[in-house]
Amino acid sequence: MAPTYNIAMISDFFYPQPGGVESHIYQLSTKLIDRGHKVIVITHAYEGRTGVRYLTNGLKVYHVPFLVIFRSATFPTVFSFFPIFRNIIIRERINIVHGHASLSNFCHEAILHARTMGLRTVFTDHSLFGFADAASILTNKLLKFTLSDVDHVICVSHTCKENTVLRASLDPLMVSVIPNAVVAENFKPLTHTSSSGSNHTFSSPPQHSQPHFPPARPLGPHDIVTIVVISRLFYNKGTDLLTAAIPRILENHPNTRFIIAGDGPKAIDLEQMIEQNVLQDRVEMLGPIRHEEVRDVMVRGHIYLHPSLTEAFGTVIVEAASCGLYVVCTQVGGIPEVLPNHMTVFAKPEEDDLVAATGRAIAALRANKVRTENFHEQVKKMYSWTNVAIRTERVYNGISGAISEAEFYGYDENTTTNTWSAATRGRSGVQSFALIDRLKRYYGCGIWAGKLFCLCVIVDYLLFLLLELWFPRDKIDICSDWPRKKPQLTNGKGEKKKKEKEEYIL
Template sequence: MLSWEYPPVVVGGLGRHVHHLATELAAAGHDVTVLTRRPTGTDALTHPTTDTRVDGVRILAVAEDPPAFEFAADMMPWTLAMGHSFIRAGLKLLAGEGDSPEVVHAHDWLVAHPAIALAEFFDVPLVSTIHATEAGRHSGWVSGRVNRQVHSVEWWLANESDSLIACSASMRDEVTRLFGPDLCDVSVIHNGIDMVNWPFAPRQPQFGPAELLFAGRLEYEKGLQDLLAALPRIRRTHPGTTLTVAGTGTQLDWLREETRRHRVSRAVRFLGAVDHDELVALMHRCAAIVLPSRYEPFGIVALEAAATGAPLVASTVGGLGEAVTDPDSGLTFEPGDVAGLAAAVRATLDDPSSAAGRARRARERLTEEFSWTEVAQRTAGVYLAAKRRVRHPMGRPDIPQRPLPERDPGQPA
């Protein structure tokens, strides 16, 4: 497996996904090696390449090369340099031992170059999991120079793959639409949840004003701006309701300004990054967790919240619409629908007993459909079925030359 993040270097949900998948596959008897990196901004002197075995998984964490690239300012050069270091380490530590893998599994576009190169060198099938797309993150538009570069790498990885995995049916449709029509089979395998790390707590009677929770990155596609816009309506029927925001992101300043524009700044707490135990405590305490995403390939926080027993209020976008079923396991609304969001939250707060029942049913569903054992078994099935296809020369993708769409009045420039 190749991933640009793996514990202890974790940027988001991808690192946790790869970790759980790798350890579960190893526990099932598979020989798993993860090729990943050392922390950003380090070098071979301070953080040399390591070769360790943790939880049955061999982890090759590769040192950064000396050239001074910064991810935020030089994303594509930085990514290419990381890929180069992965290829060298993979050839040295795997080919040098005469240890040829049976399959190469790439996780997202940032490892496309080394994954394609190593699969070609070892002449083995390339399986790729597409966790999100650049077009999806930007409402379908890839007009910027870097956006187009990323999109083209995603297209290349998808078309070079011998088997593809998407985390939801909506993500499968998105991948097929963006990168087809000549793709290999795309399997839908949902993300998993480690129930032990997200303990359940029965809902306690609520006294006093309700507390809502948002947990996620502070980015436009996560939809927090819609929850802030709905909060005044919620507070009119449920006075004193507050919102706690756990997470960091590039839109923090703009979102703070949105709280002032909607006159709810005193009702909103921005906590920044929180550790695991604090997040669990917040989920146990809240009257509901609200997930108002406008783009969400899956939404693993919905599983985490369901495991803890937090009532779910979520948009129907992408994978969230598959993870949360209204009215069985939560209440939902259309993405960007402020009135619908407010109505769903009000209904949750109006009937705590029904909300607690939905929360219990949401957790029960996790053990049936979203266990890591099930995810690993299905992924191993993809590995076994994957066959290396005959390769043909590829031209460059046809990326539509479209102007930027008219900006949403509420979206930051």
């Protein structure tokens, strides 16, 4: 029988805030619970969300009251999070700590404290960073500090893996690529459209196991093409590029309109552009929307425009394709890995090319060259959160010793010539908890940074000893667990081999 684990997912970014990282943590956690594991989430308090909350499927969320300084990231203190973190870990009997996102302070601190406590750690990177600007240099140095002593790293795309390996000076063999996924059932296209005029009326999809989506009516030369944009309105999401491109797209294509959902500091630039060009009747600004409303906005359109300047994966374009939208996106980061070419039109992250690519997409839809009604079923077969959970579970098995190092890293231990030397295998394999070994790894992070990192680790270890003396483990109440689900039998694609009633084991 496969081993089960008590897992703590830790990040500054979680619900009720919408976003790709937030959705990833929630969906992965629920699927791991379905496979018999215990999962909790530790994040900071949000307005109206403090203390302990229970979500669907028995997922427990700890909202820790810490100061938030920028874009939902907490103030870095290094050590002040340790006492409450230790208390939660002991109460929940956690044995694997899984941190998410490079810019999450909670994630970096939790991995440091977890290693001090003798716990296995995993880090998932969801973003791309450069190497030249000051912010990226500081972030990369922090990432190198954290990942010097992590057991394994997961990236959401191959481009993201290459970026993370370079930023943190990692052995590529200790980094796995496990992409995001989408719950296709939550992003169904509309069943059909009316056959008259440019105003479309829609009906809800029938409630049966295999919905049928009839072919969409070809767009006529005078039918309105609706372009949808759903994004945080920040510079890195390409909002400046979008602001410059919208007037030109609307000028080149008179029967076109935009629906924009999202919020951020760049929203004022979009509003000023709309006023200056008198586009109030052709550009609709919805403001911030909840994740459960994304599908209802997407199905109002024909094209999804994604002008991001940097993106490790881009879950929202998968959601758009699942809703039956033709995707126009910038060819940056891991985006080219996400969808096949027949679902997308790629553009350089430049104004002229984005305008031209959008024009090609509009022309292809009007000429009925793209069968968007088939996108949903294709996306449903490509992406599955159950498959993501199975692959993540294999990482847990590898770092905990449930499977051999040879099986985990994929080499033949009987041969004399392996893909990497024995010395490197020791670096890539399960990390030692011995303090001297940890200090050796941190010391190699730089002439000055290495010494500072070693000092942080020593102080963290001394704080851990003090906490063990002042607040002994036997004084901490142990939480009762929810009844665990019996793991379902699945094939390699994460699909159930046969339908069974849900069983529980105490």
